Amino acid sequence: MSTLKTLPRIMKSEVFQRFFQLASYAKLTKEERTMYDISLKRKWDAEAVRMYQEGLEEQLGGLEKQLEEAKKAVVSAEARGEHKKAMETALKLTKIGLSVKQIAEATGLSIKEIEKLK
Numbered sequence: 001m002s003t004l005k006t007l008p009r010i011m012k013s014e015v016f017q018r019f020f021q022l023a024s025y026a027k028l029t030k031e032e033r034t035m036y037d038i039s040l041k042r043k044w045d046a047e048a049v050r051m052y053q054e055g056l057e058e059q060l061g062g063l064e065k066q067l068e069e070a071k072k073a074v075v076s077a078e079a080r081g082e083h084k085k086a087m088e089t090a091l092k093l094t095k096i097g098l099s100v101k102q103i104a105e106a107t108g109l110s111i112k113e114i115e116k117l118k
Contacts, residue, residue, distance in 0.1 A: 090114050 010016070028036060086107040093103045100114050107114075 087113070087117070091117050094118060 007016075025033065025036065086109050090103050090107045090109055090113070093106060094114070094117055098106075100111050103109070103114050104111050
């Protein structure tokens with residue numbers, strides 16, 4: 001094997017590659033193995049941190065989207081509440097006898113909306 005310049009095609013398979021890695025590891029001195037193990041652990045730790053950070057970023061993106069949706073829902077609910085309050089006020093003003101035009105000016109509602117109340 002030590003005289004081969006290139007590996008035969010059959011030895012390029014995943015099984016042989018793994019075997020060569022193990023053989024290289026076995027040749028290392030105790031100190032070299034320790035250094036290799038430490039560097040491998042650092043690599044795994046870095047990968048774990050990266051994956052964890054990606055998960056956090058995904059969660060943050062989801063939370064930001066939920067927050068935007070909640071803000072839109074609040075704005076929509078406030079608008080519906082204001083419109084409902086204006087309609088109630090218009091109904092009261094209609095009962096008092098104010099004109100449709102006066103009620104429209106006071107409430108900000110359209111004349112059509114006020115006429116529907118009658």
